[in-house]
Amino acid sequence: MSQSDTPTLADKIGPNLPYLRRYARALTGSQTRGDGYAATALEAILTDPTLFSDDVSPKVALFAVFQTIWTSSGAKLSDDEDGPAARAQSHLATLTEGTREVLLLRTLEEFTPEQTAHIMRRDEDEVAELLEIAYREMAKSVSGSVMIIEDEALIAVDLESIATDLGHQVTGVARTETGAVELFERQRPDLILSDIQLADGSSGIDAVNRITEKAGDIPVIFITAFPERMLTGEGPEPAFLISKPYTEEQVRSAISQAMFFASSAILKA
Numbered sequence: 321m322s323q324s325d326t327p328t329l330a331d332k333i334g335p336n337l338p339y340l341r342r343y344a345r346a347l348t349g350s351q352t353r354g355d356g357y358a359a360t361a362l363e364a365i366l367t368d369p370t371l372f373s374d375d376v377s378p379k380v381a382l383f384a385v386f387q388t389i390w391t392s393s394g395a396k397l398s399d400d401e402d403g404p405a406a407r408a409q410s411h412l413a414t415l416t417e418g419t420r421e422v423l424l425l426r427t428l429e430e431f432t433p434e435q436t437a438h439i440m441r442r443d444e445d446e447v448a449e450l451l452e453i454a455y456r457e458m459a460k461s462v463s464g465s466v467m468i469i470e471d472e473a474l475i476a477v478d479l480e481s482i483a484t485d486l487g488h489q490v491t492g493v494a495r496t497e498t499g500a501v502e503l504f505e506r507q508r509p510d511l512i513l514s515d516i517q518l519a520d521g522s523s524g525i526d527a528v529n530r531i532t533e534k535a536g537d538i539p540v541i542f543i544t545a546f547p548e549r550m551l552t553g554e555g556p557e558p559a560f561l562i563s564k565p566y567t568e569e570q571v572r573s574a575i576s577q578a579m580f581f582a583s584s585a586i587l588k589a
Contacts (some may be wrong), residue, residue, distance in 0.1 A: 332378035333362070339429060340382055342561050343507035344575050346424050349391060349539065357393070361386040367400070376438060382433070383439045387421065411450060419454035420577065422447055427573035459577035463487045464510030466575070469527055470543075471495040471519035480514055482571045488579070497515065502505070503529045511578050512540045513571075539578040540569075 340361070345354030346386050363383055367370045373381045418440060425436045426447075437444045458494045468490060470476040476493045483490050491507045494500035512531065514524040528540050541560040560578045562570050 323371065329365070329372065332386040333365070333382055336379040336382050337362075338508055340386055343383065343392075343424055343429055344386065346428060346560055346574070347420065349578070352365060357390055357574060358386065361389050376435070380435045380438055383425070383429070383431075384441075387439050387441075389396075415457050416444070416450065416453050419450050422450040423458070423573050424507055424577065426451055427569040428565070443468075444563070455572070458579075462576075462579045463489075464579055465489045465491050465507070466511045466513055467491045467500075467507075467509035468493045469495075469500045469512065469514035469518070471515065471517075471525050475515070478568075479571065483513070483575060485573060486575055488575070489547040495519045495529070497524075500524075500527035501530050504534070508535060509538065511575065513575070514540060514542055516542060516544045541574045541578055 333487050336564045337358070341355055343354075345351055348354045348357065348493075361382070365382075371385050371388075372378075373384065375412045376384070403439060421440060422436060425431045425439060426433070431439065433444045433447055437447045440447060442450075454575055457534050466488045468476055468483070470493060472480060474496075480490045480493065488511075492503045493510045494503045500514075516524045516525055518527070524542065528542075532538060532540070539560065541562060543564055543566060546565040560574050562574055
């Protein structure tokens with residue numbers, strides 16, 4: 321391979337940056353805060369390229385740098401947050417350290433146990449234990465209501481089953497943009513789980529935009545076969561994004577994380 325063919329640092333980071341931003345936003349519940357942490361990680365790498373290890377895949381190396389910065393910051397939201405973010409911070413304080421990170425790395429980003437251990441700087445046995453703790457703690461900590469926007473009946477039933485198994489109430493399932501708005505007006509949910517393309521050619525994004533004009537503090541999880549198209553950095557983007565085909569673990573993880581940022585979710589005893 322000639323020198324011109326050798327991948328540059330930008331070549332290694334570029335394709336993985338959208339997924340780092342997705343992870344960062346899932347941790348913070350905010351595009352602005354999540355992107356801020358991601359930008360700090362990039363600045364650290366540019367300042368000291370040796371932080372970006374060549375001993376692992378570029379995605380693992382990038383996430384490892386981010387994780388070091390996230391952990392050193394105290395792994396929490398800003399002290400001046402209010403509303404849903406402040407409520408989320410009080411919820412996070414009740415969780416075992418490292419559980420949310422392991423949950424997202426293993427389920428949403430689909431890292432192997434070995435890769436997750438490298439990113440977290442922990443051993444694989446500890447990662448496995450933290451994952452089990454994460455499921456237990458998050459399942460018992462918050463309950464709320466979930467609205468589903470999905471035109472495929474089998475997927476809708478599957479999503480409803482996952483949400484109810486986690487202890488949440490499903491307010492209903494909408495198959496179109498108009499139906500979604502009408503369902504929201506009948507009962508406001510704590511969380512929206514939405515597909516992108518709907519039955520009548522309408523858009524889940526448009527439906528959510530109409531809903532969030534009325535209630536902008538409701539967290540939304542989008543499901544799409546092309547997540548990179550929604551992670552360009554060119555405008556407002558979802559904090560929670562699941563790739564199709566999804567796994568049950570990914571949906572469980574995203575719902576549990578997003579509920580921490582729901583303004584009216586109920587903190588269980």
